[in-house]
Amino acid sequence: MTIERCDLPISHLPLGGILWAAMIVVVIDAAGCAAPAMLAPMAMQAGEMAGVAALNAAGGNAHLDNTVDPAEKEESCDQLQLGVSGTIEFQMADNSPAAWRELQLGGSADAPKWQAVADERSDAAGWRPLANLHMMRFAPPLQQVLKDGKRNYLAYAPAEPRTSIEQEQLVALIADFGGGVGTFQWNERAYQYSLVNRLPCFPGPVVVVGQTRG
Template identity: 35%
Template sequence: MKHFSARRVAFVAIVIVFAGSCSGCALGAAGMVTTIAPMVAEGSAQIIGSQVAMQQSGDTGATKEENADKCDQLVRVPIGVEEIRKTKAGVIESRQWKIAETSGDPIWIVDRSQTEDAPEDAWQPKPGIANLLFDPPLFQMLKPGEPEYLAYAPADVVNVSDSEQFDSMTGAFGAGVGTFKWRDRTYSYVLVKHLPCFKPEKEK
């Protein structure tokens, strides 16, 4: 199966933009998906999902020293990033991460803006994740007590913003593991054990 390059994705996006068919709207899904705004067409989402299914990443993705351009792209074009874990009781919990720019290098911080009533560590149960049609199933990919970072972006694009988000994800986190859906829109997701590019804030 042929691999869709980021350049080709961007080209398709620009062509469609000139056709006048793009628009965006904010997205929130089951208390997890909160930061990206795609409009998704059918087609390559299924191709992406099938060609990378079960190819879970185990490394840190891009590094600032070796992939400065990719890391800078991630700062310019943020994507959705959630730390996901499965408890011994079989409950999936998550907390959102984002990049914060400091006087030195940017760092990853836990985004507590959406979790005012959550515990100090921001972990919250996410029972609605089961309704997002993860393929491969997210529940089966998580091991109890071993949290991972889930990054996501539009699986197919209809505008330049969608293409840039997809490039940010694949450039920094690597190729997608699979797809999930929310309100008939499809996203590609990646699982890694460590955040790429920048150091995370220290746990309190």
């Protein structure tokens, strides 16, 4: 099935910017404590994806398992192409500094793949130093759920969508990343986030060279 994917520049999403500079972290700090989990909006928009989300939450991307119904898998992966949630990969290890990189869906509509964006502010694989994580207002705290030596993929979407694109991002978060682990605040808005150990639906990430964003 061919899907017309809605590709958004990562710079339009908040978390990549949050991870960049102490100045932005100060803005987050001034916004106040993280809000409670927005369970009602998420539940209202889960709809027919609820069964897939339950499998994901129970098995850490269970939709990659062969036991998942192929029609359900295709439906959830189609949804991901319609509006991919913001996605960040974290690298946590005892013997090296913590790092992060932005991920996006690229490739063709018929053969999508996850891509890591490398530019002059990252290394050749797109990794950038992770600073000020302890200052960010995540609930629960992000540093408590990131696992050393494991793959950590964080997806996020607005908890209360204001546009059709944000609506698709939240549905994709629920269907393909297992729903919400917690929330964070940005510009007086609450965002749902989820952590998984495998990227859903498509291969990757492969590294692509991107333009530097200001």
